[in-house]
Amino acid sequence: MQDLALLDANGDPDFMTSLARGLAVLRCFSDERRPMTIAQASRLTGLSRPAVKRCLHTLVRLGYAAQEGVHYALRPKVLSLGYAYLSSSTLAMRAQPLLDELRDELHESCSLGVIEEDEVYYVARAEVSRIMSIALRAGSRLPLYCTSMGRTLLAGQPRATQEAYLRRTDLKPLTANTETDPAMLLGVLRHVADEGYAIIDQELELGLRSIAVPVLGRDGVMAAVNVGTQSASVSLAELRSRFLPPLRRVARELAAGGLHNP
Template identity: 75%
Template sequence: MYNLTMLDANGDPEFMTSLARGLAVLCCFADEQRPMTIAQASRLTGLSRPATRRCLHTFVRLGYVAQAGANYTLRPKVMALGYAYLSSSTLAMRAQPLLDQLRDELHESCSLGVSEEDEVYYVARAEVSRIMSISLRVGSRLPLYCTSMGRVLLSGQSKESQRTYLRRTKLVALTPHTQIEPGNLLALFDHVANEGYAIVDQELEIGLRSIAVPVEGPDGIVAAVNIGVQAARITMAELRSRYLPPLRKIAAELRVLVANARP
């Protein structure tokens, strides 16, 4: 959730507060995934209702938001903002056909994620039709500490960076299996770094297992690739024996791409 009260501009004279307010309002639609009122957007962003109203009025005038009575919804024009990143990200574009092939081969959903603002951002995804309470797509965000891609991304950070992340993060037990003890999580990050992959067993959602591997660049881990499976169908041993090798193959192909990418 993007709450502007959490942002500290540190007296930066170049910082555009009005732009930050507008982006905060726009982002709250993604968090809620439903029509919003001025009052709801004001509560989510920490902005006053008059400021929120002006932001929404501006987005309506620009064609990014539609108004129906007291409710506001996003318009298709908003997709251009996300597409600008996807169309310029060589890694996401090259990963998509590889993920599609892996999905067709294993009949499981697979994703590419990067770390941004203490979350995993999904930048490419190939999905099969499964029933899950968590709906994932390109642009989805999940916590780092309890996801396989998140733990891979954290494993590439320094020990101090990991500790700092754990101190500033609210560690919530999303299921009875979720690991939230900082010392145990630090040990898990070490294990992932040593083994070169992470497995999360029903810590994000009951019935869901996932396995992820790092995509490395010249300066360390730049992304992670994962496969998510239903725990009732796929054992932990199968994740390692059947799913880990093709994941590592994709990661190796993407590593070559990153290494050869132009500055």
């Protein structure tokens, strides 16, 4: 993987390449890729097949993965890794009951996300029903440039940081509505920062609309909270008139905790 190569090149004597490789193999599993062969994991991670084989063998021995023939799949023990964060994160713990209440009030799915490695990481979610083709849950990742939480989080970054992100990111059109022009996206981010919310209208997936607002911490925007809905049932005007006020209320309640960025 490119990031592993860069870290190796830095010559950091305390950096454990073997651990980084194992985590890379662990992360290449997803809803769309399970179970996997050594060859598939090698292609996804950029690691050699012998290296991937050793990583998977170790994961199997430790109980984090299982082998059936030439295929490998994750075991439930992997959940303990994510639970360690969720159980110790003040932000996630504070957010979950607020998201549950917001879901019951709006009868739509709600999420809380943070920036991690140029993606939106979902750290809490309250779901009414599945409205996307992919399942979203705590630990899910989505692009920044075409999601409401992603744009909200990016809008809280300095202009130079935004430009650097857009230069290194493959801005793929996920639907016919996806904005992929860097100059246009910078303009969108300025508007989001000025208005204090972001709306996505079928840019991530056809039929899906969402609205997000920032959660402010001591160091600036520390997270974003959003509501997603079907475009056929909720208009853009309703997102602003009915969804935005309670979203902002939840964001204020989270910010009232005076939390640092996660």
